[in-house]
Amino acid sequence: MSSGSYLIGVGGGSASGKTSISHKIQEAIDSGDCTLISSDCFYKELSQSDLQNLHNYNWDHPDAFDFEEMQHCLSKLLNGEEVNIPVYDYVNNRRSDTPIAAKPTRVIILEGIMALYDPKIRDMMDLKIFVHTDSDECLARRILRDTQYRGRDVLSVINQYRRFVKPAFDEFISPMMKHADIIVPRGAENKVALDLLTKNIKLTIES
Template structure:
């Protein structure tokens, strides 16, 4: 690529619909689009942390490697391919393999901390915050974590009450003020989605010309 990729940041609470919105944007643009989750940059847990994994706060900024995330995005925006880590939720560690992320016309960074780090925020061209009712988020999280991440319902609810909701209130919700667009209900909000796609297609056409 000769043109700097257009970076989209999509933040919001856990299970608010960030990934669904990212996938729907990618589909609607009908062009190559690289999607990266901030979850890829979770730090490996130490042996002592693994022993107390039920008491580890995955929703705190300290759980993420923002330096590595920053470096990966910088390379993509400078048209360099980058190896993005793959996080294994069942082992709470990174796997031995990577995702080869290519610099495409649009790059999407999605995750609870997508708009948290000021340096990363400054790179992002379009900042989106997905805002979904907390009860709906909890219901989605229970289904996701029990079906896909090998957790039981009691641990999911414990984690939500002790870490997820307090972290949302302290770290994630305040990111809304940095967003360019707030999307209630995520991909279900057709009017907001259409406005986003209209904006991105205008950007796409300007780059093509």
């Protein structure tokens, strides 16, 4: 484990259960010794033209993410340094003025649709997990999440899914499975896989 920290990447499609899996790992380890970071925090700032043409902006494309900043923050944490993680405001489509201070801990988890995409970031990871869930279930979860927490209506969520989310999954996200050490079907509902996973991680970091 580099620099005494164990870096876990948790990738998968939108609303596949990545965040739930990550929280379960964090709870099993001890939340005080585990830092959880979302790759969504590293969305790039939108230009004025992007904001004016927001319905055509592809949030699920790798170009929407600042991988250089993501790598920089992870490198500092692995080197034992505290970092400021940006916070993205999905309602106003901009970064918040108040980042979150993240401290180096025994375990660091990076989760998100692009957590396993960048090869330089993948090479930093000690464990790579891909969460695979049925596409219909992912769409249902996404509709609930985006209408409740991101200020969107059902029609816009479905349109975005058809235009951007599903094509991006097929082109960019699904191929990441070949880089994963472990593939977890059905997300956090898979209690057997989750139990085996958390026990293995605890055994590894305590050895």
